[in-house]
Structure formats: structure tokens, C-alpha cells
Amino acid sequence: MHHFDDIYPFSAIVGQELMKKALLLNAINPRIGGVLIRGEKGTAKSTAARALAHLLPEREVVDGCIFGCNPADPKNLCDDCQNRIGRLLTTQTRMRVVELPISATEDKVVGSLDLEYALQKGEKKFEPGVLAKANRNILYVDEVNLLNDHIVDVLLDAAAMGVNIIEREGVSYEHPSSFILIGTMNPEEGDLRPQLLDRFGLSVEIQGIADADTRVEVIRRRRAYELKPHEFIAAFRDEEDDLRNRIIRAQELLSSVTISDEMVHMIAQICMDMAVDGHRADIIMMKTAKTIAAFNGRIEVTEDDVREAAELVLSHRMRSQPLSDQQMDKDKIEESIQKSQQQHQQPEQQEEQTEQDQKPQENTTPDGSTTTQFAEGSPFKVNQKPLSQPRRIDSFKRDGSGRRSVTESRDGKYVRSRIPDRLTADIALDATIRAAAPHQKGRVGDLAVKIETSDLREKVRERKMGNTVLFVVDASGSMGAQQRMTAVKGAILSLLIDAYQKRDRVGLVVFRGNSAEVLLPPTSSVELARKCMQNLPVGGKTPLASGLSKGLEVLQREKMINAHTIPRLILISDGKANVSMGSGAPLEDATEMAAAIRDFGISSIVIDTEQSYIAFGLAHKISDDMGAKYLKLEELQADTIAEAVKGIGA
């Protein structure tokens, strides 16, 4: 694409070696299957992905074929090329980066009826979409985790088969669509569905550079680039050429790279020990190791190649536990390597229970009070019942997976169109015109396109639906007693995992001392919620009313922004309010707020953290006032254990 001529050169990117390596390996060997770049903001993720376009190698394609069919692969030719088999002209073109914007609608992704052709000729013809352009190229999705669920489904379909099958708007068509998927994402913005995650051959996690001199170099190069882009690019031309030549040499070498039985065993052992799903990891690791060898100018895969490949292949395949901070464990890979070297066939017991530091840390806050940090209690599976009792089921429809749903109102994101079953104001004009186009010859009227009622199509919109779960957490001094907070953190973490699986939005309000604070406004990033919770200080008085009031305020605002959300409030407290909001008594204030929450129609749960042997039952009272479901902290866990015993666990 012309616009990329001016792009920051790949070889000028400072540091981030792993990311650059992963991209280069894909340029050498497209069969590795793409790369997912995960990392914090401002770490050259997008810059690198787009800069790769310049380094991509040339390959042979059928001349004039929109899909860029491979003449050497007669089985995977498009219909057009198949008809012309034996008479195919070929040409060399460079692989390109095809961009899939997150605002894309379905018709442009899979392809649709060619509107102009239909209007002019009155005949149906297929107009290729992004999936057609992506064939044998790189399909690049910036902020891939923000992609619409429906579009993700379409992508996965094509990626799985290497073919895009279209049955829509009266067009039936099928064409090859095999592409390298490159995506970037900031995990803070929400996670990726596991099936999509698995489609990426490699994944790298990147972060900002911590070394001052290197950071200065980053600033300096950016400055030079912006002041004089052409000179800057010219200065890196030699390095870019070297890199491109190295890719070409590696490609030539790749077919002669061999891998010993020993190394293949090592790969299998690593994958077994890491307990990855299926066999895709093994196969990709083998391909990656071979490509690394070729990149290093060798024709034999070494242990180091396997080690490097393992890191790239496994990091996104091991996150079986959502929210587990489990970085890929290099030590564990080392162990597997040694194991396979020693030809140990007996599986070893794995007893390295990491000792969690349970000792709380004491800190003094600016306001003089002492706060204490407690460790996270270990998560458990949450009893599903308390969380899944929507009060007014009639107002919404929620699909089982709890992801985004189709909405009836006009404020969602337009993803596709359909024939309306009754009169609609939300007409999808593009689809309507496409529907009318083939019939123009027989119709009369003033406009170039004559539209009849039967042509009308309406927009199908998607938007995020589901719960907004707001945790209102008591962080007063009384919560510090007897490791109470540790258990509470365990409980919140468990509920967060539950929310994650349902794709709920979560928020966190904490109250202690004299006020309540929104630690985390409702977000779809459960990971962010967890980070917030880790640094939760405890200490001071209990302004329960302020906490409830803040909670109500946040949920009311959520409801205003997104009318379809189902607000839920989870209060975790012992109910021992001792700070009032205004002049009233602390408990009365809290009771009043509790009633206001009930009146707003928020379904809530109260998790009582009070120790049973000195029970005041205050939380129970608040719970009644809120019309909430009441649970004791212990019950939250006990129920689940009981359920697990019965074998019903979620």
C-alpha cells in the first residue's frame, strides 16, 4: 500500500527483540501461522507489524488473479484459475499486509454481491472481501481483542478451513483464503477468545524498556524520524536490505533444514509437560525451530532453537487458568529438556507448590493511618447460583455464552443485515440496494435504483450486553482481623474469574476511613480489576453508607451509558458502619442507601465477612434492606464444594 512507504523502518525499532524475531520468522515461513503481540500501550506493537510489510518476500502468483493463487498448488486454485488450468500466466509479487479494521462489517469481510455490476448488467457477480485479499498474504488486525464477536466467528471459520464459503444475497461462492494472522492487543482492554488465541502460531508479550540509555535511543530515533522522515528512512536502507536478504537466504535454506529424532522428542516432551491442548503446539514448535535454524544459517535444529521456539509457541497456550499470572515458566521448559535428554520416561511428580508469602505488609498512608496489605487468598470455583438470578428476565435476552448479543435498539454496532420480519426504521441501505440491484431491468421509476418493499433489509446490530458487576468492598480496620482480607481477596478473585467467563463488565468500589472511592470504573478488563485489587490497603473506619452511595452512583451512570446492561452489586462487608454520610447515624444512613439500591432495581448480593462467634447480624440487616441475596463468606465456598462433590461444578 502506498501509504506505508513512509513508515518507520523495521530495523530502526529499538529493542523488543522477541517481537521482531517472531515477525521475521513468519515472513520466512508463513506456515508458522502468524503472531499475536500482547503488550502495554506505546511499545511499538503496531509500528512493528506494519513495518514488516517492507520486508516481505516475493512469491509466484497467477497473473491477474484477485486471490493471488499459487500456480504450483493446483488443488487450491480458485474457480477462475481452475477453469484456465494449463493456460495460467504467472508473475512475482511481494506478499502484502491486508488490514482488517475493527469497524468492518460482515459483507466486506467475506465478500458480497457486486453492486455496480448487478445494477448495470442485471446479473449477479461476487465481489471479493477482505478474506479474498488476505489469501497468501498477511491479515493484520490492530487491537484484535476489540474485534466484533461475529466477525471473529467468520475469521475463525476461514482460518480453520483455508477456504471462504459464501452463501448470501443470492451469491454462492467459494475461494481459497489462507492467511497469516498478525494481531496486536493491549490485555488491559479485555481478553481474546481461546479459539482465536489458538489460531495464532506464536505470541509475544512485550513491555517498555527499563534501561535509561535505551529509552533515550528510542526518543532520539523517533525525533530524527519525525524531523526528517525521508533521510531517516534512507539511513536505514542498508539495514533493511540486509534483513530482507537474510530472510531470502533463510527461505532458500529452510527446505534443507533437518530435525533429529532427539529434538522431536524434546518438543513432544515439552508440550506434554506443559499440558497444552491438542497437537498444534507441537507442530508449530517444530516448524518454528526449523525456521530459527534457517534464520541462523544452519541446516540442523539445535537445542537452543527448540528452546527459543518453545518460548514463542507456548506463552499463549498455557493460560488455561484465566487471570493466573502464570508467565511461561522457563525453568519448567529447562526441566523438560533435561528430562528428554536423559530419556526419562517416567513422569515426575510435580510438587513445586510455590510458597505464597502470606505475611501482610504494613504501610503508612499519607493520612497517618496504618494500612495493611494482605495476600490474595487462593481462588475457588464460585457457586453459580448467587450470580445468575436476573430479576427481570423479560427485558433482555442473553445467550448462554454471555458474550455480546444482538440488540433490538439502534445504538449498537452495525455488523450485518437481514430480511426484516416487520416494519423497521433501521434500514441497511447498502444491503437493500444490493438486494434490489439484480432486478432493475424489469422495474420502472425515476431513480437509477428502483427499490420495492421486498428488497428492504434491516441492520443487525451488536453491542456489549450482560452484567455490570460492581464490587463494593469494605476495607476498614475490622477487615484486617484474622486474615479476613485474605479470604475476601480470594472470594473477589473467584468472582472475577466467574465474571471473566461470562464476559461481564466489572468495577470496584472500596470504602474505608472517611470516604468511598471508585478504584476501577466498570471495565471489561478483568485483569485490570485484579491488579487493582492486589494493592488494596486495609485500615480505618467503616463508611458503609458512602460505599453504597458510590456504588449506586456508578451503576446508575452505567445504566445511563448502556441501557441494556444488567447492574449487579456485590457488597462485601461485616456491616459494622461507624461513619455516616451526613449528620444522621451511620447505620441509618446505610439502611437508607440500601433501600435506594433496591428501589433502583439492582440485584445485589451481600457477602457477610463477620466472624460467627461475635455476630451482630448487621450485614444481614443491610442485605434485607437491599433485597439482596445474603451469603456468609464461608458459604460462598462451601456451596461450591458441595456442588463439586455432586459433580455439577461449572
Add this chain to the structure above:
Amino acid sequence: MHHFDDIYPFSAIVGQEQMKKALLLNAINPRIGGVLIKGEKGTAKSTAARALAHLLPEREVVDECIFGCDPKDPKGLCLDCQKKGELKTKITRMRVVELPISATEDKVVGSLDIEHALKKGEKKFEPGILAQAHRNILYVDEVNLLNDHIVDVLLDAAAMGMNFIEREGVSYVHPASFILIGTMNPEEGELRPQLLDRFGLCVDIEGIMDADTRVEVIRRRQQYEEHPEEFLQRWIEPEQELRDRIVRAQKLLPTVSISDEMLHVIAQICIDMGVDGHRADITMMKTASTIAAYQGRTEVVEEDVREAASLVLAHRMRRRPFSEQRMDVQKVDQSIQKTQTGHSHQHSHSHTHSH
């Protein structure tokens, strides 16, 4: 735009110096990447953002190009301009394009031109707000109330300065590089961190606590509302002075140099503050250079970096529970001192880069 003609003049806004500075710096150097103005109700946030339109400098654009392409940047031209042989150019002022929070996605990214399709039976791309915003200011009032999927689209375009359209029957790509200016009242909800990071600078403002100054605010407002024409007349000169100063700073900017020592100070501040990624460093460098140019200097001094730090870091600090999200000025000073002692050890002489 006609309704900006009788807008309250920028130079007549009382106080709020940091906000005005942040806006002016963006007018001088669009690459700073915009500003987020956070503050309570009634603190002249929107007034200032809209008033900036009058001070914006003129620049050369391709005549009759909806995107206002830059004729001097042949590679950044839109598809239409690329096809044109010789480009006719004209001088226009940068403008403020508003993105209403009720905007729908098709209006923002652009869509199929329905009228053209119906009348002519041809497909044509109808540009959206992102197209108008190219090389201009994109202004979002109450940016924290923007719909999630509109934010996604904004992020996508802001990331690379391009808008890719694959929707409603049209495929199109056009340049969309804009200065993002947003205002928000934090009481109404927070902004997603990813979008937060896209704003180059951020200022927190609050009502003025000095009685005399408050009186002055009321007095000017009254004069403006009673006799707008007279009032505007009175501020023509200060406005012109400010505009001249911006133009002078713009001319000076390419000659401003920044020493290695100052770059190290910037990097050290960002490391100590624990910001994500490298965007803060780069923005701080640009901001410090622009401040120097605004002050009529060609060399970035420590004071420029300090001022830039307070504008760049406020919204990029990692959030700690129950702590004010204020940037800690003392901590910045510590970082500066640290590099100074460290620097004199490492480098016996400091060399400067000038461009």
C-alpha cells in the same frame, strides 16, 4: 465555520494558565498529540477548546480535497489526490471538528453514499468525521461518555493516522491524522486507559479560589453577553498577538535542539514514574521542545522538561488506591537530580544534537 465568529476570545479567558498553555502548545506543534482537559463543571473547558479555533495557524492544503491533503507530503495523499496530476493548492486555517457523543459509527468512519448509489447506481464513499478531522482538531466534549465502539474506532484511527473502511459495501482508506482534544468531568465516569494514553497531554483544572479573579470572570462574561461585538473588538489585538507568537514559535521549532543530558532526564523521569511503554518519553521530548520554542529559545532547558513532565505524566501514572492521582512534583525533581549526578559521572562532556 460561522458560529465560531462570535465565540468568546481565547485571550479573554481568566486564569487556567496550564490549560491554555497545553492548548497553545498543540496549536504550535500538532505532533504533541492533543490534550485532555479534566475538570469540574463550569471551568471554561469547552469555551477554551472552541476558542482555540481562532488562534489556529494557516497551512497549505490541496484545493477541493475533502481531506485537506498536504501537497508537500506526496506519500501521505489521499487516493483522489494521488490521481490528480498537478495539485492546486490553497491556504486555509486549521479547524475544530466536533465529534458529538451521539455520533453513530457510520458517521464517524464514513459509509456508502446512499444518494449517489440510488441516483447513479454507483458506489461512492461518503466521508465521515474522521475524514474531516484530518490535519485538523478533533474535539470531543464529554469524551468519557463516548460509546465504547466509537472509542474503539477512534483508537484504531489515532494509532496510525489512517482510517481503513471495510463496511456497508465500500472499501476505502484515507489519511486521518488529527489532534484529539477532549474534555471530561471526572465525576461522570472515567476514561479507558488505552484512550487516555492517546492524549498527548492532560490538565486537571478547578475553579479559581481568589475572590478578585472570580469577580473578573463574572465581569468579562457580563460584558461579553451584553455587548458581544464591542467585547470582541477589544480583544482583537491580544488575539492577534497570541496568533503571531504561535507563528513565531512554529518557525523556531525545527531549530530547537535538545541535549543528551535532557533526553536522559526525560527517560529517567519516565522510568521512575513507572509509565507504560514509551509514548510518554516521546511526547515529553516534543512538548519540552515546543515549550522552548514558545519561549523564543532554541535550546531545551531543565525548566521546559519540568513543565512538560507535569503536562505529560498526569494521566499516565499508574493508579494507586486512595492516593491522589496528582503528579508528584517532588518525585520529578528527584529524578532530575538523579540524572544530573549520574550524568556528570558517565559523560565528561555533553554533546548536543541539533537539526
